[in-house]
Amino acid sequence: xxxxxAYRRVRTSSGVMxxxxxxxxxxxxxxxxxxxxxxTANTFENVNEQNRDNQLTATRLGATFSxxxxxxxxxxxxxxxxxxxxxxxxxxxxxxxIVAYTAYLGILQAPIRQVTGLIQQLQQAxxxxxxxxxxxxxxxxxxxxPNAIKLARFHDRIQFDRVGFSYDPSVPxxxxxxxxxxxxxxxxxxxxxxxxxxxxxxLLDRFYDPTEGKITxxxxxxxxxxxxxxxxxxxIVSQDVILLDxxxxxxxxxxxxxxxxxxxxxxAEAANIATFIRELPDGLATQVGERGIRLSGGQxxxxxxARVFLKNxxxxxxxxxTAALDNESERFVQASFDRLMADRTSLVIAHxxxxxxxxxxxLVLEHGEIVESGTHDQLMSQNGRYKELYDLQFT
Ligand SMILES: Nc1ncnc2c1ncn2[C@@H]1O[C@H](COP(=O)(O)OP(=O)(O)O)[C@@H](O)[C@H]1O
Ligand SMILES: [Mg+2]
Numbered sequence: 496x497x498x499x500x501a502y503r504r505v506r507t508s509s510g511v512m513x514x515x516x517x518x519x520x521x522x523x524x525x526x527x528x529x530x531x532x533x534x535t536a537n538t539f540e541n542v543n544e545q546n547r548d549n550q551l552t553a554t555r556l557g558a559t560f561s562x563x564x565x566x567x568x569x570x571x572x573x574x575x576x577x578x579x580x581x582x583x584x585x586x587x588x589x590x591x592x593i594v595a596y597t598a599y600l601g602i603l604q605a606p607i608r609q610v611t612g613l614i615q616q617l618q619q620a621x622x623x624x625x626x627x628x629x630x631x632x633x634x635x636x637x638x639x640x641p642n643a644i645k646l647a648r649f650h651d652r653i654q655f656d657r658v659g660f661s662y663d664p665s666v667p668x669x670x671x672x673x674x675x676x677x678x679x680x681x682x683x684x685x686x687x688x689x690x691x692x693x694x695x696x697x698l699l700d701r702f703y704d705p706t707e708g709k710i711t712x713x714x715x716x717x718x719x720x721x722x723x724x725x726x727x728x729x730x731i732v733s734q735d736v737i738l739l740d741x742x743x744x745x746x747x748x749x750x751x752x753x754x755x756x757x758x759x760x761x762x763a764e765a766a767n768i769a770t771f772i773r774e775l776p777d778g779l780a781t782q783v784g785e786r787g788i789r790l791s792g793g794q795x796x797x798x799x800x801a802r803v804f805l806k807n808x809x810x811x812x813x814x815x816x817t818a819a820l821d822n823e824s825e826r827f828v829q830a831s832f833d834r835l836m837a838d839r840t841s842l843v844i845a846h847x848x849x850x851x852x853x854x855x856x857x858l859v860l861e862h863g864e865i866v867e868s869g870t871h872d873q874l875m876s877q878n879g880r881y882k883e884l885y886d887l888q889f890t
Pocket of ligand 1: 668687691692693694
């Protein structure tokens with residue numbers, strides 16, 4: 496029992512240590528620019544020492560365990576030899592009997608000693624297994640219901656029906672969100688940071704379920720829909736692009752594994768990235784590095800857009816997708832967005848209001864509520880919050 500408790504502490508501290516290593520290595524740029532190398536090294540040293548101490552305690556416990564069993568084993572042999580010798584002297588036993596007996600005893604002892612070693616390994620494995628079990632027992636918040644409805648390709652409208660939502664029950668994030676998005680329309684969400692724009696997109700892709708009201712797609716409540724058939728219809732491009740460590744080709748065909756070479760180039764062309772790829776010495780086989788570190792922000796973004804073209808989802812969500820780009824790359828990217836949105840249904844969150852002027856409907860969000868809605872011209876003439884945001888940017 497004590498060995499198991501000790502290994503449990505080892506597992507915990509080695510988890511902490513691995514976290515520390517991963518975090519330090521992935522934020523090495525941050526560490527250097529804030530010159531926190533020493534502090535980071537100190538933190539690591541502390542968790543490393545803690546882990547070493549735990550490991551030593553566990554090993555020490557294990558190490559005392561086997562000498563004890565060995566001692567008992569050999570003590571047994573010694574007693575038998577002593578008792579046997581006594582009996583032989585008194586003519587009760589033959590020498591041969593004692594020799595045979597100790598030989599058999601040796602055969603019996605070897606497995607017992609192995610079992611002792613195994614017990615230690617077993618305790619260690621039990622602890623690991625406990626941790627795996629905890630992970631496996633985690634229940635996803637959002638799953639397809641039994642008898643889920645497989646959604647056909649989006650053809651009519653998305654409806655937010657008095658949706659309320661909060662991540663933490665005591666802090667309401669969205670209140671009474673009510674709007675509809677018809678096929679091939681563009682709806683823009685604007686509003687200050689923290690207003691709840693991204694949260695609306697999280698609900699549409701069903702990363703979370705509304706706490707009040709419902710969202711329907713072609714009349715089907717998202718909670719009733721088959722999750723895969725929902726998410727296949729939606730492509731998200733956001734500010735932070737996630738690229739995988741691999742080739743450009745692998746990143747492009749992610750989620751569309753059997754795309755033809757021609758389709759890949761067509762998507763790259765549409766995303767304004769084909770020329771760039773063609774000029775690379777290794778072309779599509781170029782390694783992008785961990786999280787795409789060898790590419791510029793604009794290049795990464797265009798690869799992400801090409802990936803979305805290839806996925807060919809009917810619904811597109813652009814969440815401040817150009818916010819991290821400089822003006823020139825933004826112009827480049829914007830052109831491919833226009834192509835992407837052309838015959839699709841889009842929900843656009845834009846930090847630059849000039850990009851949402853042509854939206855069919857603009858929703859102005861404040862503190863989780865829609866405070867105004869209409870076209871650009873309507874909202875400008877209303878002289879309300881939208882006009883305020885607009886003037887803030889352009890005058
Ligand atoms: N995963 C989360 N857990 C808890 N609170 C969150 C989470 N994501 C966002 N929030 C909170 O919800 C509010 C709305 O966030 P968000 O939808 O990201 O705003 P926006 O995209 O408009 O800037 C913010 O107050 C934010 O702190
Ligand atoms: Mg956001």
